[in-house]
Amino acid sequence: MAEAALTLVLHDVAAETWPDYRPFVEAVDAIGGVPITWLVVPDFHQRNPLEQQPEFCRLLDQRVQRGDELVLHGCYHADLEPAPKTPRDWFMRRVYTHEGEFYGLDEQAAGERLAHGLELFRRQQWPLHGFVAPAWLMSEGTRRVLAGSGLTYTSDPGHLYLLPDFTPIVAPGLVWSARSAWRRGVSWLVSERQLRQSRQAPLLRLGLHPVDMRHEFSRRYWLDVLERMLQDGRAPLTKIDWLRQYRQTSAVA
Template sequence: MRNSDSTKPRRRLLASIHDVSPLFEAAVDRLFDRLQGHLGSARFAMLVVPDFWDQAPLSRAPGFRARLRGWADDGVEMFVHGWNHRDDQVHSGRWASFKARRMTAREGEFLGLDAAEARRRMREGRAIIEEAIGRPVAGFIAPAWLYGEGARRALAEENFALAEDHLRVWRPSDGAILSRGPVITWASRSRARRASSIGFAGLARTLLRPIPVVRLAVHPGDAGCPTLMASIDRTVAAFSAGREPARYRDLMGT
């Protein structure tokens, strides 16, 4: 017996702009315009860094704070995206060291923090962003999607509604997984990374078509690379056909 339309999983597209900071305002503007042009609304997320690499404190950028509030008023979900997005830890353990070296360029800020320091950064970042946008944040997403054990404990204790990593979206309060599937993202650091991310996006446009929820993430560095932007355009267009642009909170039925 076939499922009725009412019992089929909703087909959704979750798009997000990472590393939102006064340091990258022009690039964020370009990415915002590009996503809004494809999706027809501001139904996507922004991941805000309170002080990117200790070079751009949001607390001292009243103009950018006002823009964040305006975007939030228009429907953009705002996430806390670490504190400074920089990993200054010395990692012990082969797996943690591998992730710190190979999966990011010293940007896995929450990979090596203990729970107390992770809580402090989460709380202070949340306070700054919520003061700017005038409402609760949607959740917390670690820089480079990398969490150590301390960060995972702090997440649950800080009562963030949502979190995500490379492969899933979950509810930190009880660990409930709300969506599974790899996030599609692009890398601008080197020619090899650009080529591999474009290749993965091309495969994903076919291989991920059956899954109910597709996630796309773009970064300020993408905005300066025409080949990456062309790949982003193709990928957003491919997945927005037949899917509703959604917000993360839609995964919780709210």
């Protein structure tokens, strides 16, 4: 790539999480020239259907017009499947997260939820290139559905994956666990270590969550690290714009 880049990614985007994000987004807009990738949930926890929130939909329209990217982020962002039956599944679905919506879905169920999201984006006339599963957890059925979806990419904490073949591209991602003071402290240490280890990475991703915005320490950190990366010369891009550059560079090579 011609220059190192960063992506600023907001997870769990819904009308009910927008009050958490709003002051941060306004601060980013004040910096200027930083596009945002928004991971949009069609019906957050089955209590927040996006199409029943016209004002918020208009806000997302405006963000697209500014050059931001909207990404499909599950359907409900909640694990609604029957109780886990194995120790591994219990750990993944009850300890690691309660929101791994696509972790246990078979191909038919995954296809139905993905189709719901695709149709929502179509009705809203929002360009759609990517899908990110809640908690980055996907069943084999989900992977098969994504391979045939026509979308360009998906991702996990360390990679972007080009579809339909899930070709991996190393793209380190910073993410915090901000629900308690000790978690925020550990997250700071881990993030700073990741930054040192990833100086040469072509793309670094900042993955923010609504809970990060509820604490001054974590909210301030994300603004600080964004400003540091910009000062270091990283170009701010959406995921899809970076991937377009990546493909052009790879084709030339």
